[in-house]
Amino acid sequence: MADRLSPRDLAFLVQETATAPRHNATLDILEPGDSGFDYDAFLDLVADRLSFVPRYRQRIQVVPGRIANPVWIDDERFDLEYHARRSALPRPGNMAQLRDLTARILSRPLDRSRPLWEMYFIEGLEGGRIAILAKTHQALVDGLDTVDLGQILLDVSPEAKPLGADAWNPRRASARGLVFGAVRDTLMDVDTFTNTVDGARTSLGKRAGMIGRRVETVRGLLGVRRVVPDNPLLGDLSQQRIFVTADSSLEDYRTIRKAHGGTINDAILAVIAGGLRGWLMTRAESLVGLREISALVPVSVIDDDLEATALGSQIAPHFVQLPIAENSPVVRLHQVSYSFEKHQQVTRAVAANRLAGITGFAPTTFHAMGARVAAVQERHFQVSVTNVPGPQTLRYAAGAELVASYPVHPLLPGHGLAIGITSYAGKVMIGINADRDLIPDAEVLGQCISEALLELLDASNGGREQAPRGRRRSETKRETDQ
Template sequence: MDRVRPRDLAFLTDESPETPRHNATIEIFEGADSDGGGLDYQRLVSLIQDRIAFVPRYRQRVQPVPGRLANPVWVDDENFDLGFHVRRSALPRPGTSAQLLELVSRIVSRPLDRTRPLWEIYFVEGLQGGRVAILSKTHQALVDGVHTVDLGQLLLDASATPRELEADDWAPRQSPAPAKLVADALQETLTQPEAVLDTARGTSLALRRTAEERTRRARAFLGAVTGRRPKGGGVMSGPLSQQRRVVTVDTKLADYRKIRDTHGGTINDVILATIAGGLRAWLMTRAESLGGMRQVRAVVPVSVIDEELEATSLGSQIAAHFVDLPVGEPSPIVRLHQVSYSFQAHKDTGRSVAANRLAGIAGFAPTTFHAIGSRVAAEELRRGYHLSITNVPGPQAPLFAAGARMVASFPVPPLVAGHPLVIGVTSYDGGVYYGITADRDWVPDADLLGICLREALDELLDSSSSGRQRAPRGRRRTKKPADGAES
């Protein structure tokens, strides 16, 4: 019987109707073919049934301890129903991207059911071209990268022929009675001093998060009454409603390579410079213009090798890196150079992990990295930032689910209190896919930000058309990895 760790308990405690704490991913697949092959709902259910044994926590729920004598425990769900967690939906044919995103926005706005395992997957049919979408939702308390990776990492194969695995003969263990939970908590108190510390940490975090949430709600109420927005962040900071808006942008990796080859730096630098340019253009379209904002402070979780941080099963640790995106700078090349310089300092520490190493991890690891990255960003709230950006490199070869090829993958990261905008980026099979999550009320023009991101990338491409090699100051040009992976 495993107890919920204090860090994981904090994500459960921090959840509210305005801040559901789950990560989500939209994956687009080729649909079933005329011969009956490919991906359909029943094949997806069978695939999950086949792979879920590798993530036992996906069949467990959180069981509180009476009187809060100890942290809650993970227990097997005796009434586990795969059909409840894997749901079927459809768009009116031919479904457009806008219709899909409207459906996704409504689904990710709803918190997960705390009485069941903390995840859901939606199989969405009816997309244009006969394609289908898989939308997954997983609570931040579930995926820590240590004991549990994201289920999405296990569902994809490197070929159209699925891996054959041994049959799963799982049977749930009986849930402990309340009396046993109390007895175990008292016994741990007497025999395991570290358990007492964990309980104290969990209770302390719960009380602190509750107090912080009350303060945020009071400020939001005062803002609504007075009509005043929080100082300093403009549209980048504000109270959250219970509704979300999801925007996606798909771009080509070749464009980022061209910019990198012309101006130096890394693919990551170019992506962040694109975001900086998109934010600049978007902010300038708003009534408040830039409002004196010259920089947007962003937290960008990065993979590092650091024994002082919690180890993950992915071969590295995840740490927060802060970068000031120069939205006040009119030159796209200068913006790129400034971002590149910031990450050169990170690289010089010797802790950074090469992108091609991350992309080579078995399965589709970006789903797990995004989950861990969003946890890191949430834990850095006290240090202050405007925007969280998770950028994860994925494999540059096609992956398959039940024989169907995945053609795109968009991250849908969660919002945290006071931050009505967040951006996730995944590169996969020649594409770079942006997922923007925004509060529906505070950021009603999030779709315009998506347009601005495309224009910012075009602006950088135009600057690279001459083909002149101009490396940023302090940044040496690096050779392109032989295997085509990005750095």
């Protein structure tokens, strides 16, 4: 039976537009030291690990007549140097220049005629460091059949450990074979027939959406006013992005947890809420009508009703109302904690140390899975915030030490902001992806998030504020303590 796209994966392709490309990304910064890690070594490393993710050498092929969902087939013209590219900044390149380059690369969609991923080996950073920007389509990584390539590029020790590149020989696929396989699978497998029907509905839905957008365009030309969402995070996307990073110490969040209870995840979300509040105030936005921001926070859970993944857990949506109108940072923290306390009563969240202990650098895969969850729930929230705990011991790429890793979540139609967070080796690193037209001051948001952390940390070091009656979190450490 052919390896066909599921209805969800097909939806990621069908719903993709020039203003909302559906790819995840990760920006890693490495310190080569004396390892000799250069572009050639990078190519060797990627070639050595590709056999563990065979889909990275496959492309999507539409079945003639569209009588079944598209299939994954081997790319006969696969060119590693096309996908693993070399780039550079003017020496000595700083973080601002690296973020600008990242934003430009994020703005471009992937070539659908080839395997849906790219990696950029970026040289010229100050201090002799290099960066690797990895970009993968949402249809490529599902955590079940395929993990993110970035997860298996990193080792636990600086000694390079070649795993042995395979002698790959692509299998040819003919139009006749594709049609025959589609007919056979549809007749013999109920799931294939159901998926084909679902795929056709998705395509019809896109056509209806395109007609709707054309109607809106005509209405605009005729002078009919379009209703604009009364929220600075929502609106029509442009084709350009802004990427912002923020760094902090994991120990600061542990200090907050020790002072006020809850989990590190609670503290991080409270800081994000404080950052959004501060950012809105710099814009002179009134908080009278906007007291909360609805955030989607994908959570890794153990739930027998959900499909298991290759990583041993599932990603479920959890909605949190970020209390941006609340002045007290501690009260904001307790309100976020209360939301997760209710969530804990209906799901069994996976402990952070279990996620961090998964082989390789699993945050890249979990961020991809979190983005898939957000895509399904896009109409029910205003901003997605995905926090993934990573290993607290160092990781290496062919001897080069990983010093930072910033997740980049895709923007969904109508959503101007997405936030990804990864903790690693005692650090908490935030990647902010924003639309350049909707949120041109995304850099200010990054600064406000850092200031919100200092505000909550000061309240933790200088004495505890009391939570409202009935919402005092227990000091008992939860199983999901991250």
